[in-house]
Amino acid sequence: MTDRSRDALISVKRSGISSSGRLSAEAIAERVGLSIANASQHLQQLRRAGLVTSRRDGKLVLYRLADDGVLGLMTALSGIAERNLAEVDRIRRSYFDDRDNMEPVSREELLQRTRDDLVTVLDVRPSDEFAVGHVPGAVNIPLNELETRLAELDPDHEIVAYCRGPWCVLSFEAVAALRARGFKVRRLEDGLPEWRAAGLPVEHL
Incomplete structure (x- = not known):
């Protein structure tokens, strides 16, 4: 390539x-x-x-x-960049870690917690992307609508937010915004492309 x-x-x-x-x-x-x-x-x-x-x-x-x-190829390229490019590490530390220094939720943990109805899965991508495919049971509130749709989220239920991958800023911004308003929220370790590439179930509208 x-x-x-x-x-x-x-x-x-x-x-x-x-x-x-x-x-x-x-x-x-x-x-x-x-x-x-x-x-x-x-x-x-x-x-x-x-x-x-x-x-x-x-x-x-x-x-x-x-x-x-x-999708697997894209994930592999991202992993190589993370391991070998100093610039990627600098960006991670200066932007991503400042917004979310908590341990992210793994795909396996999220799958189990959704089956046990322990979390609300929040997809913050645009609605057209959500329609094409999303984590089963996910609620779609695009990041730019989050402020006006907070009432749709249960503040007593843990939320796991995700978007397009481990470097997608949408989920980081959503986590920061929701925590500032008192929600218990974490983010998925990566995003829908990696979820799909791992062979996990995907829903469509």
């Missing part, structure tokens, strides 16, 4: 694209903070590498991951 393909894949992971739902280049660009031209170039690199597929819908070209195996 070339450096450009690797960078493209990381950007696409941040967008929340999956193998079961399609996004346009415009939507991906908006979610990851790239220009449309830059996002389109990234997507073309991934399409040539066989990592994403595309189809035309009117004037839009919609993209999705080629299959769920790409």
Whole structure:
């Protein structure tokens, strides 16, 4: 894989694209903070590498991951970066650890706690991503709606928040906001892509 393909894949992971739902280049660009031209170039690199597929819908070209195996590749790339890049460690310490220094919940622990009805699972991704796939039983409150929808959450029930992966800021921001309001809340150790790649159950709307 070339450096450009690797960078493209990381950007696409941040967008929340999956193998079961399609996004346009415009939507991906908006979610990851790239220009449309830059996002389109990234997507073309991934399409040539066989990592994403595309189809035309009117004037839009919609993209999705080629299959769920790409999720494993994205997870592996993230792990390599965490272990070997000093910049990643600096970002983790300066941003992520400041917002959540508690031990995150593992996938296995969350699965068991949801079966025992011990937690509220909170998905803070946009509603279109939630519709394509989510942790079974999860409640969807996008981060930008959290402030106005606090009444939907039980303050006496532990909450586990998740989003797109271990470096997704949405869940960190949600945890910080909810703790400031007295909720007992932790976050999932990673996100839906890793959950899906581990073969755990996923619900769809």
